[in-house]
Amino acid sequence: MGRDTQAVSGVAEYGQQVRLIAGREIICDRDGFFWDPHQWSEEVAMALAEEAGMKELNETQWRILRFLREYYFENGRSPLNRQIKEGTGISLMDLEALFPGGIKYGARRLAGLPNPASCS
Amino acid sequence: MVAFGKIIYLDNAATTFPKPREVLEEMTEVYSSLGVSPGRGSYDLSAEAEERVMAIRHQLSRFFGASDPERVIFSYNATDALNTLIQGLITPGSHVVSSRLEHNSVLRPLYHFKEHGVIDLDLVPFDSEGFIHPTAVAEAIRPNTRFVILTHASNVLGTVQPVEQIGMICRERGVPLLLDVTQTAGLLPIRMNEWGVSAVAFTGHKYLLGPTGIGGLVLSPALDVKTTRFGGTGRDSLSLIHTQAYPHRLEAGTINIAGVFGLSAGLHYVLKQGLEETYTKELAIAKRLRDGLNTIKRIRVYASDRPGQCVPIMMCHFDGMDPEDLSAILDGDFGIATRAGLHCAPLVHQDLGTSPKGGVRLSLGPFNTNEEIDKVLEAMATIFHAR
Numbered sequence: 001m002g003r004d005t006q007a008v009s010g011v012a013e014y015g016q017q018v019r020l021i022a023g024r025e026i027i028c029d030r031d032g033f034f035w036d037p038h039q040w041s042e043e044v045a046m047a048l049a050e051e052a053g054m055k056e057l058n059e060t061q062w063r064i065l066r067f068l069r070e071y072y073f074e075n076g077r078s079p080l081n082r083q084i085k086e087g088t089g090i091s092l093m094d095l096e097a098l099f100p101g102g103i104k105y106g107a108r109r110l111a112g113l114p115n116p117a118s119c120s
Numbered sequence: 121m122v123a124f125g126k127i128i129y130l131d132n133a134a135t136t137f138p139k140p141r142e143v144l145e146e147m148t149e150v151y152s153s154l155g156v157s158p159g160r161g162s163y164d165l166s167a168e169a170e171e172r173v174m175a176i177r178h179q180l181s182r183f184f185g186a187s188d189p190e191r192v193i194f195s196y197n198a199t200d201a202l203n204t205l206i207q208g209l210i211t212p213g214s215h216v217v218s219s220r221l222e223h224n225s226v227l228r229p230l231y232h233f234k235e236h237g238v239i240d241l242d243l244v245p246f247d248s249e250g251f252i253h254p255t256a257v258a259e260a261i262r263p264n265t266r267f268v269i270l271t272h273a274s275n276v277l278g279t280v281q282p283v284e285q286i287g288m289i290c291r292e293r294g295v296p297l298l299l300d301v302t303q304t305a306g307l308l309p310i311r312m313n314e315w316g317v318s319a320v321a322f323t324g325h326k327y328l329l330g331p332t333g334i335g336g337l338v339l340s341p342a343l344d345v346k347t348t349r350f351g352g353t354g355r356d357s358l359s360l361i362h363t364q365a366y367p368h369r370l371e372a373g374t375i376n377i378a379g380v381f382g383l384s385a386g387l388h389y390v391l392k393q394g395l396e397e398t399y400t401k402e403l404a405i406a407k408r409l410r411d412g413l414n415t416i417k418r419i420r421v422y423a424s425d426r427p428g429q430c431v432p433i434m435m436c437h438f439d440g441m442d443p444e445d446l447s448a449i450l451d452g453d454f455g456i457a458t459r460a461g462l463h464c465a466p467l468v469h470q471d472l473g474t475s476p477k478g479g480v481r482l483s484l485g486p487f488n489t490n491e492e493i494d495k496v497l498e499a500m501a502t503i504f505h506a507r
Contacts, residue, residue, distance in 0.1 A: 096445050096506070
């Protein structure tokens with residue numbers, strides 16, 4: 001956990017936890033995904049990136065995060081796989097390599113989007 | 121939407137896709153002409169619909185090697201059928217034997233009763249190749265064991281369990297053997313009477329190639345299952361007590377008639393193609409895939425290649441890449457649909473060491489081709505050589 005992030009309280013309903021990230025109390029699920037995407041800010045993203053071992057986010061990474069968030073708020077849901085590829089102009093294979101946590105635990109989580117539904 | 125034909129679909133263990141056009145046409149045609157409440161109206165069409173539904177119960181009874189068509193009960197899917205079965209058989213203080221290979225459709229009902237102190241539960245392990253040993257089942261059976269319930273084939277590993285030997289043990293010990301045939305019905309012959317199986321729970325939308333929303337139970341005459349859902353049956357309506365005559369004893373409310381017709385159409389199609397021919401073809405394609413994956417470094421493939429003891433399902437695990445990301449890359453970059461995660465079988469992944477993130481499951485169906493498999497292998501090689 002980076003210097004700007006810290007778990008504030010334990011598990012609540014549905015595995016929720018409150019974490020202190022970049023000075024803000026953020027409600028996350030048990031996998032660290034935001035419960036409320038509105039709680040995201042660029043400072044929060046930077047703190048999460050630092051926590052993942054990244055010293056900074058480059059322009060491509062910011063572009064991806066911004067696309068994910070814009071798509072989410074325009075459409076009320078996260079983009080599908082092919083929409084990420086079309087919208088960012090980057091293959092998912094390359095995108096996965098751009099973030100230490102990959103697509104789901106890297107890009108999607110740093111963008112402050114809710115946990116995508118899957119069989120986990 | 122991605123039009124069919126542009127994706128390579130390898131999630132057939134979840135549901136087969138696409139359904140054969142003949143199945144959809146037959147379902148629509150029969151439903152268009154007979155889609156009334158079967159056997160509940162005093163008009164000819166209702167009687168004809170009931171006759172048709174009964175004929176389908178006969179068809180299914182024969183298919184599963186059972187003896188009493190009235191003990192073919194329709195449900196929404198295998199999970200629904202398993203719940204009807206488990207809840208209708210559990211008695212307080214009894215003991216149940218199952219396995220660590222099971223899907224949550226078996227584990228969760230059993231754990232519900234275990235957690236509430238209703239039953240004791242023993243789960244037999246599987247070996248390094250994904251098989252349950254009959255001796256382990258024999259050792260787990262106690263004097264108060266109510267039933268043994270097992271999956272016929274693992275939905276993660278595709279391994280087909282030695283049901284004949286386990287059936288023999290259960291018969292000798294006087295314990296009903298209940299079989300979840302979700303992943304085998306439509307691929308392998310199932311012989312309830314011959315194997316000493318007291319009940320099978322099946323779904324229509326996987327290898328039986330029917331629509332979703334239809335499944336069922338087939339019971340042997342020696343097994344009585346308590347009613348756990350009550351309602352209208354179209355029979356004995358004066359009584360406020362639910363009828364105890366099969367199949368309505370376990371069917372409350374109007375059945376999914378369109379689904380029943382679709383299930384029948386799927387079964388017709390499966391039998392027309394030939395079980396053995398389909399199985400042999402799919403297994404050959406699965407072997408091509410498995411052998412190819414095994415040549416790619418860092419991919420671990422969990423599957424069996426024993427003929428007759430596996431279905432075309434395999435699970436892959438990769439060090440250094442989240443299974444969901446791999447599945448997303450295969451989908452977004454290559455148009456290949458796979459299933460990442462735990463596959464609703466958490467104990468399998470726990471024992472394989474692939475929990476909590478699971479792996480990527482590749483499950484083949486009747487319409488996969490060698491050309492598709494070559495594209496999948498090419499995609500995998502591209503992904504892993506780039507890293």
